Amino acid sequence: MALRHAVLAALLAGDGSDGDGSGEYSGYQLAKAFDIGVANFWHALPQQLYAELARLEKEGLVAGRHVVQETRPNKRMFRVTQAGLAEFEAFAAATPKASFIRDDLMVKVQAADSVDTAPVIEQLEERAALAEAKIELFGKVLRKMRGELDEEEFLRRGEPIGPYLTCLRGLALERENRDWGLRVAAVLRERRTDEAR
Amino acid sequence: MALRHAVLAALLAGDGSDGDGSGEYSGYQLAKAFDIGVANFWHALPQQLYAELARLEKEGLVAGRHVVQETRPNKRMFRVTQAGLAEFEAFAAATPKASFIRDDLMVKVQAADSVDTAPVIEQLEERAALAEAKIELFGKVLRKMRGELDEEEFLRRGEPIGPYLTCLRGLALERENRDWGLRVAAVLRERRTDEAR
DNA sequence: TCTGATTACTCAGTTTCTTGACTATGATGA
DNA sequence: TCATCATAGTCAAGAAACTGAGTAATCAGA
Incomplete structure (x- = not known):
């Protein structure tokens, strides 16, 4: 529950x-x-x-x-x-439960040494594109929530503050998603061509 | 399954x-x-x-x-x-399922406007401290996996690469955890004292 | 010598989540 | 005019996950 x-x-x-x-x-x-x-x-x-x-x-x-x-x-x-x-x-x-994540893509990357990485690379890049879209969306949502206040001001006085703060977290997560996805895709791609030589 | x-x-x-x-x-x-x-x-x-x-x-x-x-x-x-x-x-x-997250602390922050934030602030700071510890741990684990190679080299040639890449992600996530936790704790604390005036 | 931690697992019961339907109506667009 | 989307739900079966307990041995430290 x-x-x-x-x-x-x-x-x-x-x-x-x-x-x-x-x-x-x-x-x-x-x-x-x-x-x-x-x-x-x-x-x-x-x-x-x-x-x-x-x-x-x-x-x-x-x-x-x-x-x-x-x-x-x-x-x-x-x-x-x-x-x-x-x-x-x-x-x-009450003390919170540990947060938890479940991510198919990371499961696949974990086994990158044992499986064909071609489809995984594609999925990583799709994920990055999706993350990019979300980043833009969150940017808009945050601007709308802020109204005329700038961020510092809003954090001090704006309301409601809860959804704003969690949305900031969502933004940061999506940025990580994008950066990591692109990075890992590049690394795996590079290793494929090296391997093929 | x-x-x-x-x-x-x-x-x-x-x-x-x-x-x-x-x-x-x-x-x-x-x-x-x-x-x-x-x-x-x-x-x-x-x-x-x-x-x-x-x-x-x-x-x-x-x-x-x-x-x-x-x-x-x-x-x-x-x-x-x-x-x-x-x-x-x-x-x-196969196309991966969307990753999913579940986080009690963010649920609490979402409702920050309606509830007493004092315990939430404490939990955020505890979470940040925990994240800090994990960051250090991941740093060690990554160094051990790399051996004598530097990161760039390892990403190009090191093995196994899968666990290394997922560990990098874990590190990034924990950094986000820490930064967001401290930021939000500071914001909520600030607003409490303002409110009390 | 007693306590607690570590290794190594098993079982049963319950809750929670997912999957894949199905029911309606109004609006929108081709 | 036909298809599809958006609104606004409901239901039931099965898969998956969680809770909480129990078993049993060895080893390290107080």
Whole structure:
């Protein structure tokens, strides 16, 4: 039960991205938010989110209300309750689990001495290109969050600060992704041609 | 079924860390290897590894042999079979799944606007200290892998190159961990004192 | 001599995640 | 007009991972 805290965090930080400032999300919107911002530190599929929201509601940690729409299917909007905030507060104070990563590409690189590296090199370069795109996206997102403030100012006074800080981390990670990907691709490529001589 | 590939990669890359150059590991040694090198891109508990090795053996992707020891409990040493290598080769050529991260601390930071940040700041600083220790460890591991070669030389000709490259990534990640952790701790601390005025 | 660490593994139960559907409606674009 | 995308979900089966415990021997240090 750890996804629940990511969901609560997303709901609590809910002002930043959609501009409605309500801290209220539908399951569908939550899934979107997970794709963009939360994906930097937590990965979850929409089905998991719906299931988790249902569980959280049953336990009274979030409250949902039906919203009838004319042009769109009806939906349910969720917000964090007092009990939910208390639960999150307890989680925040507890010692965190070690972060963990799982990365197919690194598994492949680990065995680079034993397998054909040609496809791996391609994948590394694709990954780098994807990272590049994300870097640009994050740049835009950060600028938008900052508004007219410069970074230093925003870090001192801007709000919400949480999503901004995690987005900074996402940016740094993607830069690493890109740099490492290109570097490793170059190294492996170089070694292939050397080998072929 | 994804852990299996991490296990195969660890066995295939098995020369680097233990110096025996055999590509052979016991479940116990594998668990150690996962703690040090593989943990950079895959996290798994010993129980999982034993279970996975059993499955892999049943499918003929690894072969185990009993080793009787006098001073220590007997053990089983595993190496990757031809079928195992073929399986891994297919995995390496297939498009990789998106990497995924899960990080409690970032979940907490995401909700920094809604919760008491005092414990989070402490955790960030602990995390930074831990990262610092890992940075030093990785530095040593890399130096040992390089031997007398300098980095450029090693990247061109050194072996095994796979573990070296993934370790470089681990190092970069830990540096990010440390820098981000200290930065965020400082920002949140600063905002607390401002708030208190 | 007792404690704790290290080597070496096993098992069962539970939770969590992934996969791959399926249901609807309205809007958008070719 | 037809296809596809976006909204807004739900369901169920199976794979994978995690938790927590237990077994058993040797060795090093207090």
